[in-house]
Amino acid sequence: MLRIVSLLLFLGVWLAASMMAGARLVPAPQQVGLAFLEELMSGAMLANMGATLLRVAASFTLAMALGVAIGIAMGRSRKVDRLFDPWLLILLNMPALVVIVLAFIWGGLTETAGILAVAINKLPNTVVTIREGARAMDRGLKDMADVFQIPRLARLRHVVLPQLAPYIAAGSRSGLSLIWKIVLVVELLGRPNGVGFEIGSAFQLFDVTRILAYSFAFVLVMLTIEMSLVQPIERRIARWRPRQS
Amino acid sequence: MKDVSHAGVPDSLDVAIQRKAFESSSGARIEVMADLRFRIESAQTVAIMGPSGCGKSTLLRMIAGLDADYEGGIVREGQGRTGFVFQEPTLLAWRTVEQNIRLVMQRPDDQDALLEGILERMELMAHRRHFPGELSVGLARRVAIGRALAALPGLLLLDEPFASLDAPLIARLQAQLKAELALRPTTTILVTHRFEDALSIASRVLVFSARPSHVLADIALGPDVQADPARADAIRREIEHVIGQP
Numbered sequence: 173m174l175r176i177v178s179l180l181l182f183l184g185v186w187l188a189a190s191m192m193a194g195a196r197l198v199p200a201p202q203q204v205g206l207a208f209l210e211e212l213m214s215g216a217m218l219a220n221m222g223a224t225l226l227r228v229a230a231s232f233t234l235a236m237a238l239g240v241a242i243g244i245a246m247g248r249s250r251k252v253d254r255l256f257d258p259w260l261l262i263l264l265n266m267p268a269l270v271v272i273v274l275a276f277i278w279g280g281l282t283e284t285a286g287i288l289a290v291a292i293n294k295l296p297n298t299v300v301t302i303r304e305g306a307r308a309m310d311r312g313l314k315d316m317a318d319v320f321q322i323p324r325l326a327r328l329r330h331v332v333l334p335q336l337a338p339y340i341a342a343g344s345r346s347g348l349s350l351i352w353k354i355v356l357v358v359e360l361l362g363r364p365n366g367v368g369f370e371i372g373s374a375f376q377l378f379d380v381t382r383i384l385a386y387s388f389a390f391v392l393v394m395l396t397i398e399m400s401l402v403q404p405i406e407r408r409i410a411r412w413r414p415r416q417s
Numbered sequence: 418m419k420d421v422s423h424a425g426v427p428d429s430l431d432v433a434i435q436r437k438a439f440e441s442s443s444g445a446r447i448e449v450m451a452d453l454r455f456r457i458e459s460a461q462t463v464a465i466m467g468p469s470g471c472g473k474s475t476l477l478r479m480i481a482g483l484d485a486d487y488e489g490g491i492v493r494e495g496q497g498r499t500g501f502v503f504q505e506p507t508l509l510a511w512r513t514v515e516q517n518i519r520l521v522m523q524r525p526d527d528q529d530a531l532l533e534g535i536l537e538r539m540e541l542m543a544h545r546r547h548f549p550g551e552l553s554v555g556l557a558r559r560v561a562i563g564r565a566l567a568a569l570p571g572l573l574l575l576d577e578p579f580a581s582l583d584a585p586l587i588a589r590l591q592a593q594l595k596a597e598l599a600l601r602p603t604t605t606i607l608v609t610h611r612f613e614d615a616l617s618i619a620s621r622v623l624v625f626s627a628r629p630s631h632v633l634a635d636i637a638l639g640p641d642v643q644a645d646p647a648r649a650d651a652i653r654r655e656i657e658h659v660i661g662q663p
């Protein structure tokens with residue numbers, strides 16, 4: 173109920189702003205909706221959205237896989253942690269833009285360079301989160317796995333990953349929202365398609381309507397993914413937890 | 418019944434620890450064991466009693482290979498695996514009872530007969546699909562014992578498996594455990610605070626001194642002792658006297 177009120181309020185403020193600032197600076201909601209339909213009909217919306225989503229998926233997978241592996245290694249071994257902690261600090265504080273620009277300079281304006289740039293931006297966050305989880309792992313369970321000589325793969329699947337699951341979920345959640353923002357910048361700077369590229373060209377034409385149409389469509393898609401994919405997976409993982417009433 | 422038979426002889430154990438110490442977080446050294454020696458023969462069941470903090474849990478961890486930081490040697494003969502019932506149940510909260518037990522089996526997918534047998538005898542059939550968070554302490558202990566047995570160990574280490582359970586449950590668990598050990602002879606070490614536990618399962622009890630611990634007494638508990646309450650009581654009182662706690 174309050175959500176609907178909130179939504180209506182938002183539309184109201186938007187309309188008022190549009191009337192005060194003029195349609196060129198702040199186009200009205202219905203104009204944006206029309207622009208969205210136009211882009212949808214021409215097929216441009218789906219093509220761009222698809223290109224962006226593929227990039228999000230690729231860099232997300234890469235960052236999570238690497239991040240989990242490195243995070244576990246750093247969380248488990250003090251030596252590895254000491255060795256790579258300074259690198260982590262540098263990466264954590266490196267502006268996203270620098271990583272992207274350098275990736276494109278060294279790797280050319282290629283798909284690989286773009287995806288790598290996004291993944292590297294996300295990597296340090298994942299590592300820090302997973303390292304936290306690896307440090308918090310239960311020592312007793314590790315002893316149990318050692319005593320009973322549980323094979324590597326089974327240990328990873330049944331002992332290690334379930335303990336890391338909440339951390340992986342937290343990393344994925346913050347990761348997804350970080351990644352799709354960075355993907356747009358990458359597309360703006362060095363890719364010939366995608367939502368970021370479209371917004372970039374709309375910016376050059378000062379076409380605020382198209383910018384808003386793409387932005388809202390994209391936010392909607394990301395929200396849908398979050399609700400239909402991330403949350404159900406989290407619920408499934410948490411199945412064993414005693415229900416709180 | 419093929420799964421229940423064991424491959425080879427249960428392990429035997431030679432413990433000769435010159436010194437074991439811990440460094441406390443404040444930097445002080447805590448001497449835990451000094452000149453602790455004993456031998457356990459294959460298929461023997463031995464109880465260890467001793468004052469709290471004398472290093473019984475630590476010793477089990479050393480025997481299991483979880484703690485190698487000591488002076489001296491622990492020689493184990495036999496290729497058996499180790500079954501450990503930790504002082505805490507140490508179950509995977511996110512796996513069901515059945516999955517927890519299956520996890521330690523050497524061939525988790527084709528030892529159904531073994532699994533069913535253990536669930537049956539440990540009275541866990543009704544709980545096989547439950548998660549550990551849904552179990553009482555007694556049930557969780559039973560799962561931990563069942564898991565240790567499912568590993569078909571050559572050496573079974575039990576760290577106070579009956580603590581904080583009520584008397585009838587303890588009696589049932591002991592009967593079940595005895596039946597398991599009769600079915601499949603296994604070298605067993607039982608750490609306990611209660612002489613009754615030792616008497617019901619073990620054929621021998623080692624009494625440890627306070628820290629730094631060594632063996633104070635090595636007492637046989639044959640069927641003759643079990644059949645003679647007066648003698649058992651005398652031994653119990655002697656042990657309590659030696660340990661210095663009622």
Ligand SMILES: Nc1ncnc2c1ncn2[C@@H]1O[C@H](COP(=O)(O)OP(=O)(O)OP(=O)(O)O)[C@@H](O)[C@H]1O
Pocket residue numbers: 439440441442447449468469470471472473474475476
């Ligand atoms: N990791 C450790 N670091 C420092 N001290 C330890 C450590 N583990 C055990 N100790 C100390 O070693 C001594 C023996 O501990 P242990 O848990 O083996 O005793 P226990 O005989 O099993 O006692 P209880 O009967 O209460 O279970 C204790 O004084 C304990 O404080």
Ligand SMILES: [Mg+2]
Pocket residue numbers: 473474475504576
């Ligand atoms: Mg103990």
